[in-house]
Amino acid sequence: MVALVRPRMDAAAAATRDQTPNGGNPGIRVRDLTLRFGAQTVFENLSFEISGGEFVALLGSSGVGKSSLLKIIAGLADATAGSVIGTDGLPIPGRIAYMGQQDLLYPWLTVMQNVTLGARLRREPVDRPWAEHLLERVGLSTRQKALPAALSGGMRQRAAIARTLYERQPIVLMDEPFSALDAITRAMVQDLAAELLADRTVLLITHDPLEACRLGHHLMVLSGHPARLGEPFTVPGQPPRAPDDPAVLTSQGHLLRLLVEASR
Numbered sequence: 001m002v003a004l005v006r007p008r009m010d011a012a013a014a015a016t017r018d019q020t021p022n023g024g025n026p027g028i029r030v031r032d033l034t035l036r037f038g039a040q041t042v043f044e045n046l047s048f049e050i051s052g053g054e055f056v057a058l059l060g061s062s063g064v065g066k067s068s069l070l071k072i073i074a075g076l077a078d079a080t081a082g083s084v085i086g087t088d089g090l091p092i093p094g095r096i097a098y099m100g101q102q103d104l105l106y107p108w109l110t111v112m113q114n115v116t117l118g119a120r121l122r123r124e125p126v127d128r129p130w131a132e133h134l135l136e137r138v139g140l141s142t143r144q145k146a147l148p149a150a151l152s153g154g155m156r157q158r159a160a161i162a163r164t165l166y167e168r169q170p171i172v173l174m175d176e177p178f179s180a181l182d183a184i185t186r187a188m189v190q191d192l193a194a195e196l197l198a199d200r201t202v203l204l205i206t207h208d209p210l211e212a213c214r215l216g217h218h219l220m221v222l223s224g225h226p227a228r229l230g231e232p233f234t235v236p237g238q239p240p241r242a243p244d245d246p247a248v249l250t251s252q253g254h255l256l257r258l259l260v261e262a263s264r
């Protein structure tokens with residue numbers, strides 16, 4: 001197994017690592033991260049690294065600390081101790097697209113306005129053809145002028161995915177982005193995300209072993225109290241893998257067993 005995601009990687013090895021693989025997109029380096037809420041230690045001295053251009057799926061039981069970890073990496077929450085930095089040595093905030101568990105669409109903006117919000121906030125010209133392309137790919141081309149309240153939960157999630165992809169950031173952090181989608185739409189949007197994020201550094205939280213095995217170069221499982229990362233897990237072949245790929249089916253079973261064992 002090529003362990004490109006390394007829990008507790010040696011600092012000297014980190015210093016000699018390729019800084020700009022895969023067209024220059026930086027990876028994510030997490031060092032000795034500790035998070036406490038009062039007497040509760042969610043995780044302690046968590047260290048791992050995701051190489052530039054890698055798509056990593058993070059799994060673990062509810063409440064183990066996945067979303068908290070993602071928010072800290074995104075710079076949206078503070079850790080009690082430890083550091084998060086790009087593998088190029090530069091900070092990560094400002095170079096990420098983040099999609100949280102809630103779609104966070106602004107209710108008074110249309111779908112198109114929500115998708116292009118980042119550009120408008122940055123006072124950049126809106127790339128309308130790109131936004132239209134994305135909305136078409138997520139099946140919302142006829143709903144560009146709709147307000148979020150007029151959409152179903154799955155449609156809102158697709159609009160949020162389009163907004164995340166619109167940003168073209170080198171690092172993409174997603175917290176259960178496909179959870180509200182039906183099985184067919186989910187497979188379609190997974191393929192779209194894999195295609196458009198092919199060279200990006202992606203950390204995806206999911207509860208779905210099939211999704212993790214289809215999309216991830218590597219999979220990580222967070223478990224325990226305080227939470228620890230198990231050995232990273234690699235599915236053979238390149239993502240996106242077909243749902244009936246034998247490697248996906250075998251890995252899915254293995255992963256499910258790991259998750260059950262980790263929850264005991």
Ligand SMILES: Nc1ncnc2c1ncn2[C@@H]1O[C@H](COP(=O)(O)OP(=O)(O)OP(=O)(O)O)[C@@H](O)[C@H]1O
Pocket residue numbers: 037042060061062063064065066067068069
């Ligand atoms: N702001 C907060 N204040 C106090 N405790 C918090 C806060 N945010 C998270 N927690 C606690 O930290 C732990 C980890 O929460 P987190 O949301 O990161 O888990 P998770 O693995 O993402 O769960 P899920 O899969 O259900 O989304 C939980 O016990 C939660 O109650």
